[in-house]
Amino acid sequence: MKDILEQIAEDPASGDTALLQRLFGLLRPRYSDDVEAAAMRLEALAELLEAQPSHADALRERLINMLNQRRPFRLLIDAGILSERGFRLELGRRIRYKLLPPAPNSDSLRDWLDGLLRPGDRQWIAGMDQSLWVRLLAALHFEKLSPEGYDRLQDTITTAIRSLSHRIASGGLNPELLRLDPSLDAHASPFLSQYEEISCFLNRCQEYGVSSDDDAAHALVLLEQCEEALDRVRRRAHVAGISVELTYVSTRLGQEIGRLKQLLHMMEDRPLADKLTTLAGLIVELLSVSESRHDVRALLRTTTGRLANRISQHVAHAGGHYVAENRKELWAIFRAAAGAGPIIAIMALIKILLMSAGMAPLTQTFFVGLNYALGFVVIYMLHFTVATKQPAMTATFMVNTLTRIRGSSTDKRMLGCFIGRVFKSQMMSILGNLLLAFATAVALSYGAAWLLDWHPVSPDEALHLIEELDPFGSLALFYAGVAGIGLFLSGIVSGYYDNKAVYERIAERLARLRGPQRLVGGRIWKRVADYIGDHLGGIAGNVFFGFYLGIVGALGFLTGLPLDIRHIAFSSANFGYAWQALDFALTPKVFLLTTAGVLLIGFMNLMVSFGLAFYVALRAINIPPLAARRQLGRALLGLLVAPVRLIVQRGDLCSEAAAEKVANVQESASK
Incomplete structure (x- = not known):
């Protein structure tokens, strides 16, 4: 110097x-x-x-x-x-x-x-x-x-x-x-x-x-x-x-x-x-x-952070409806998921028929995506739920709640209480989808064979469906992770359009359209416009996820890349159709292996979508990356340990005081 x-x-x-x-x-x-x-x-x-x-x-x-x-x-x-x-x-x-x-x-x-x-x-x-x-x-x-x-x-x-x-x-x-x-x-x-x-x-x-x-x-x-x-x-x-x-x-x-x-x-x-x-x-x-x-990332981080936070708040508000506080709410979640089961089974059957219709690849992709999209929208409009869509919602709500718990109390029992509620709510939703989709698929295929002498799935197709669910002999778990990414993205799309509906005042603008008013009347169109304005995010998210499921598999076929989707509810329905098509003649080993495959597919769906949504929500509230990874790890570990703790403690992680605290925190987080 x-x-x-x-x-x-x-x-x-x-x-x-x-x-x-x-x-x-x-x-x-x-x-x-x-x-x-x-x-x-x-x-x-x-x-x-x-x-x-x-x-x-x-x-x-x-x-x-x-x-x-x-x-x-x-x-x-x-x-x-x-x-x-x-x-x-x-x-x-x-x-x-x-x-x-x-x-x-x-x-x-x-x-x-x-x-x-x-x-x-x-x-x-x-x-x-x-x-x-x-x-x-x-x-x-x-x-x-x-x-x-x-x-x-x-x-x-x-x-x-x-x-x-x-x-x-x-x-x-x-x-x-x-x-x-x-x-x-x-x-x-x-x-x-x-x-x-x-x-x-x-x-x-x-x-x-x-x-x-x-x-x-x-x-x-x-x-x-x-x-x-x-x-x-x-x-x-x-x-x-x-x-x-x-x-x-x-x-x-x-x-x-x-x-x-x-x-x-x-x-x-x-x-x-x-x-x-x-x-x-x-x-x-x-x-x-x-x-x-x-720096491109610096620009995105500076300008989109607040938008990401706002989107996450819309998602968190929706996620609050998927966490039950008592047994009555748990059964309500189960009924909503069970109501979606038969619709999922019908969607799976339509997809099987479309795949065997001999259409051109692009046409087939469009109709498969449209089938999924319309089915998900119907499920949403009937107030039913698709279980695997919940983690992308509950993860953001969970972040808001965990940050409030961390800032207001050090009570570990309180944290365990909340994670237990999330786990139980998710399991009831999965059971509703899984059981009703499987049962409906078996009933539909059996009824068609008995009454109409029509077999929706041939034995060869049934064997192929069974092979697709093999967790160790196929890429089923990887494809389940790909589906989990779509579940996460659908949550982002839903939050984005909820924010857009408010920002762009979609309901007010739709209500001003002259043509629909002349067709259906001013009062009816006003109700339609209000419904779209209030539910645009949910509709857009379901449409996106439907076409995502339809396009990814076609993209893998056209490019030769290992891309496809596996979803627990559709996998259970496919299992039901295949089982009936084979005259219920699966060996115990194959039956158990396929059942395990369906459950592991669901696990991958949940963990990937939950993990991505949880991490993005942490970043949206400006928690540093290292702290975000630690918080994410603790949350995932808590969800994995939750079933063991529920069994050991006989199904209840909440003391009366802890339950009251969690209820208050959940209410403030949803607001």
């Missing part, structure tokens, strides 16, 4: 940045997470500058020359702030730059920093104590800047402040914000008022200089009001729905307001130590965000 500082001191006015790059390279630790080593090196540099004021003056002059040559203005207003292109254009730009990186601009300070920094530098830069950066800045003695250098820096900051203030005023009139808060569409809007106040403040600064009696206090108050308005919009979005565009705009405005407040603090007449602290925070932030400039 000393040698580099001496070389800089030989020609401090040079615009060459090679020595600055070498100096920064000496600060970089060998491992990016070695914050202690980086702190020792930064402290050593500060000590050298404090011991040699001439070296500090030379380094300061070299830095100022570099800033003057490379336009820091764009860095101040763009780094760490979403662009004004909008989400779609920004996403497309980042994807293109991932495939083909942009050519660097030699005059851009931001591009120079991109070339200077490496992946992982953010860890040690942001991980160090900020007081070390303040000490380094103090050792450079920026208060000794020449009047010309000071004026150029102040002009840069002033221009950045004006630009950010203008952007905030324009963003405050965005239609997405005004839809949720119409009061912003007025001259008294803080977004507009802050621009006027900041313009007056900067004009006074240029004429008279900054004084303690003429600071930016009023402008900062208006910026705080802007932040309050954004919080108000976000709260209303939980009721009125949310979109990616709204999250993008509100996130960008929040970032711009934060940057503007930092720059205003730099302009205020405050003690030097306070200004250095603000400057150190700004430098660390600018260096830390450089690596995410073209």
Whole structure:
């Protein structure tokens, strides 16, 4: 470091940045997470500058020359702030730059920093104590800047402040914000008022200089009001729905307001130590965000997180209906699942007939998917349930409940009580689907053979169906996992369209259609529109899952990839059709193996869909990945241990007090 500082001191006015790059390279630790080593090196540099004021003056002059040559203005207003292109254009730009990186601009300070920094530098830069950066800045003695250098820096900051203030005023009139808060569409809007106040403040600064009696206090108050308005919009979005565009705009405005407040603090007449602290925070932030400039995942994480949270809340609300609190509710869940069993058996029979109809592959795929989709929609409209669709709902509800339990109590018995309820509710639902689908399939095939002398399934087809359910001699369990992914995605689709129905005001818009009103009457169409608005998510999720089941198998057939689906309810129905077609002549070994295959398929359906939904719900409420994995592991382990605990404790994991606590927590989580 000393040698580099001496070389800089030989020609401090040079615009060459090679020595600055070498100096920064000496600060970089060998491992990016070695914050202690980086702190020792930064402290050593500060000590050298404090011991040699001439070296500090030379380094300061070299830095100022570099800033003057490379336009820091764009860095101040763009780094760490979403662009004004909008989400779609920004996403497309980042994807293109991932495939083909942009050519660097030699005059851009931001591009120079991109070339200077490496992946992982953010860890040690942001991980160090900020007081070390303040000490380094103090050792450079920026208060000794020449009047010309000071004026150029102040002009840069002033221009950045004006630009950010203008952007905030324009963003405050965005239609997405005004839809949720119409009061912003007025001259008294803080977004507009802050621009006027900041313009007056900067004009006074240029004429008279900054004084303690003429600071930016009023402008900062208006910026705080802007932040309050954004919080108000976000709260209303939980009721009125949310979109990616709204999250993008509100996130960008929040970032711009934060940057503007930092720059205003730099302009205020405050003690030097306070200004250095603000400057150190700004430098660390600018260096830390450089690596995410073209990062697609960072953009998605920043802009879709709130939408994911809102979707998860819709899913959680639906999931609350699938967790029984008492024996009466358990039997209600069983009856709803049992009602779906015969419909599933009919859907399985129609699928078998379609597969043997000799249609073209694309036509066959469409009709198979349509069969599933219509069947699931009918089940939904009749208030029946498909058991394996529950985990994607109950997992999100479970996350909300577990986080409340974790924050409000350390009672392990309370946690066991809740997991036991989830397990028992799920098992009753599975039994309802499984038993009625199997029994209906046997009854239908036996009745058709006896009354109509028609066999829906031939013996050869029956043997093929039995082979497909072999858990060890086929890919049945893998295909069950593929079906579990579809179950998870259907929950996401359902939550997305529930949010969309609220955000787009679907019911009100449908009710305004003239044609349907003339066909069925205004009152009937109003009821239809209200039903669609209230149940759009459920309908869309079931349609998606139906076509998913129909398309995946066809995709595997057309591409030669090992892709297909196995679903416990349809597998039990297929088992029933095959068993009757073989005149109930299966050997005990084959019967038990096939039964085990059906149960293991159900286990894979549940674990995959539950695990994915649980993990996504944890991420949606901003639990770190490591903590999310631990929480997910504990939840899955709890569900696996639940049957053993229920047997050992004779079917009850809940004391009266624990049950009352869980009921209260479930109620608050569903709300």
